Amino acid sequence: MMKNKSTILVVDDDRTHRDMLKTLLTKWGYLIEEADDGQVAIDLVETKPYDLILMDIKMIKISGLVALAEIKKINPAIPVIIMTAFSSVQTAVDALKKGAYDYLTKPFDFDKLKLTIQRSLEHTQLKKENIQLRESLGKNFDCTNIIGKHASMQKLIQTVSQVAQTDATVLINGESGTGKELIAGAIHYNSHRKEGPFIKINCAAITETLLESELFGHEKGAFTGATRRKEGKFQLANNGSLFLDEISETSMSMQVKLLRALQEREITPVGGEKPIQIDTRIIAATNKNLVNLIASDDFREDLYYRLNVINLRVPPLRERTGDIQLLAQHFLKIYCKKNNRSIKGFTPDGIGKLTYHNWPGNVRELMNTIERSVILSTQDYLGDDEIQIEDKNLGALSTADKGRDMIELGNKPLQEIEKIAILKMLDKTENNKSETARRLGIARRTLHLKLKEYGVMD
Numbered sequence: 001m002m003k004n005k006s007t008i009l010v011v012d013d014d015r016t017h018r019d020m021l022k023t024l025l026t027k028w029g030y031l032i033e034e035a036d037d038g039q040v041a042i043d044l045v046e047t048k049p050y051d052l053i054l055m056d057i058k059m060i061k062i063s064g065l066v067a068l069a070e071i072k073k074i075n076p077a078i079p080v081i082i083m084t085a086f087s088s089v090q091t092a093v094d095a096l097k098k099g100a101y102d103y104l105t106k107p108f109d110f111d112k113l114k115l116t117i118q119r120s121l122e123h124t125q126l127k128k129e130n131i132q133l134r135e136s137l138g139k140n141f142d143c144t145n146i147i148g149k150h151a152s153m154q155k156l157i158q159t160v161s162q163v164a165q166t167d168a169t170v171l172i173n174g175e176s177g178t179g180k181e182l183i184a185g186a187i188h189y190n191s192h193r194k195e196g197p198f199i200k201i202n203c204a205a206i207t208e209t210l211l212e213s214e215l216f217g218h219e220k221g222a223f224t225g226a227t228r229r230k231e232g233k234f235q236l237a238n239n240g241s242l243f244l245d246e247i248s249e250t251s252m253s254m255q256v257k258l259l260r261a262l263q264e265r266e267i268t269p270v271g272g273e274k275p276i277q278i279d280t281r282i283i284a285a286t287n288k289n290l291v292n293l294i295a296s297d298d299f300r301e302d303l304y305y306r307l308n309v310i311n312l313r314v315p316p317l318r319e320r321t322g323d324i325q326l327l328a329q330h331f332l333k334i335y336c337k338k339n340n341r342s343i344k345g346f347t348p349d350g351i352g353k354l355t356y357h358n359w360p361g362n363v364r365e366l367m368n369t370i371e372r373s374v375i376l377s378t379q380d381y382l383g384d385d386e387i388q389i390e391d392k393n394l395g396a397l398s399t400a401d402k403g404r405d406m407i408e409l410g411n412k413p414l415q416e417i418e419k420i421a422i423l424k425m426l427d428k429t430e431n432n433k434s435e436t437a438r439r440l441g442i443a444r445r446t447l448h449l450k451l452k453e454y455g456v457m458d
Contacts, residue, residue, distance in 0.1 A: 006121055007031040007048075011041040011055035011067065012083070017106075021054065028114060038067030045071050050078055052120055057084040057091060065094060072099040079120040083108075146179070146186060147327055150320035151438070156183070156312060163310050164190035169262065171247075171307045172285040174314030177364030180285040181245065183314060187283055188241040196240030199233050204249035211254060213270050216261075222271025234267045237280045247284040247307065248293060252300065259303045282307070317359040317366065319439045321425070324354050327363060331370040332382070341374050347383035352417030356424070357389055365390075419454055422447070 008030050012018045015036070022032045033050070035041040039062045041055060053071065057064035068080055079101035084091060095103055101120045104113060146157050163170060164187045172180045181200065188198045206214055213222075217232030233242055250258065261267050262282060266275040284307045293299035317324065328346065336343055346354070359365055369389050377386040422440065429435040437447040 005029060005031045006051040007033065008052045008054055008117070009033050009035060009041060009044060009050045011035045011038065011053060011059075011064070013037055013056065013059040013061075017056075024110065025054075025117075028117075030117075038062030038064060038070075041067050042070045042074070045074050045078065049075060051124065052117065053078055053080045054117075055080055055082060057082050057095065065091075065098060068095065068098045068100055077124070079124050081116060081120060146182060147330055148320060148323045149326060150315070150323050152315045153320060153323065156314065159310075159312060160186050161190065163187060163312070165192070167191075167193075167281055169281070169307055169309045170283045170312060171290075171310070172283065172312045172314060173289075174285070174287060175316045175362055176287050177362035178314040178316055179363050180287075180314055181243065183312060184241075184243045184283045184285060188243075188281070191241070191281070193240050193281060197237050198241050198243065199237035200243040200245065201233050202245045204246040208251050208254060211250070212257065216257070216267045216269050217272075218270035219272045222269070226271065229269075232267065232269065234261060234278050234280055235276065237278075239279055241281040241283055244282065244284040246286060248286040248288040248290060248299060252298075255300045255303045259300065259306060262303075262306045317362045321355055321421070321440050322442055324359075324366065325351055327366055328354055328370055331367050332374065335371045335374040339371075339374055341377075342380075343374060343377060343382060344380050345382070346387075347381045348417065349384040350382045350387050352421070353384050353387050353389070355417070355421050419450075422450055423454070423456070426451075 008025055010018055010021050010025070010032055011034075012021070013036050018034050018036070022034065025032050033044065033048075035044055038055075038059055041053065042062075044050075045053075055064045055067060059067075064082055064084075068082065071078065071080060076099065080099065082095040082100045082103050083106060084103075085106040091103075101123070102116050104116060146153070146160070148154065148157070160183060170184075170187060172183050174180045184200075185198060188194060201214060203211060213226075213230070213232065215232050215234055217230050217235055218226050220226060220229045244258075261278070264275070265279070266277050268275050290299050290304050290308075294301045294304060317327075325346075328351075332343060332345070335341070354366070354369075361368075369387065372388045372390075373382050373386055376388055379386050422436070425440055426433070426436045429439065433447055433451075434444055437444040440447070
């Protein structure tokens, strides 16, 4: 027996025509219910979410157009195909204006009827999948999924929640791998634009010539190979948000065009003459200091001020080492599930190794390290030897395998590892206790107590 058959409601006051459609549609594999009047159809829609309605436009009691308008109020997601023997352009326009998916005239071309029904159901299914995907993405980009107890991260999360409610242009600063795209997504999916598209483009990954076409679109024949008209990212992101990653890598000529788009809220496709109005929120990101680039004439100052309405800085992982264990546990759960593993956690020397590492690749590097370690480990807990931190020159090796100049943590108790981590960070900050506490994600008072305990307090 066929599973998940689509249910079609056939609405027609002509009994013979209903019977014909029921026989035909049943043969095509659909479940059929019937209504002999528009009011009956309205009543049925209030009790059941049909997959499709096939409705005659001219009926004695309530017409198809009237019923269509009422059905759309009850359940706007149900596609309605209008049928009529009275071919009229105006009637078709009225039906489409009221929300009909399509319009067919009697007598039917059965191939066209079959194709129209298939397309309608496929369109509805695609809309459902898009909604589910948007909801799923929304959950992934929820502010609660931005992990970090460090004060700098808590402040960032609070600011993101505030900024998301506005349409302000946002510039996100942060090293590679810190999670700038996650922040951009959180801004979009927590805003009033969340039902609109969230379009992303990496400005460094595309040549200047192609970047203009990608951002602004192009007209047919605009250049060699432009065989059709193409909408750009600005248009695709209309009523939503456009994330311009690595904005610092754009050329000066491209920056002029971006500035105009932000100022005028309009773009002109390559090869086009007429400007197109856009309603797109801009979120840009960079891992470089734009102020320094302005000083060296590599970035336009006027564009910087257009982008820098709200400035968000995502701290590198080395500045919030107190969050490393929290993030590691989070990624462990994700990759154990993904790879069907049952690793229970980390050993003290494993946590020590994670805390000691400087993480130049930030959260992305930590994430990749945990996934690699989960895949390769044969133990119940990830220890020093199981945590595969990649050396850029030597590949993924354990501490025992690396001939690097570092303190051996493997056999030391957790208290000793903690002491080593604190003293090393104190050395990095040139004995700046406030900065040391901030980077470790602990209170300054806690740091003082620890240093007093170690006997190294001034």
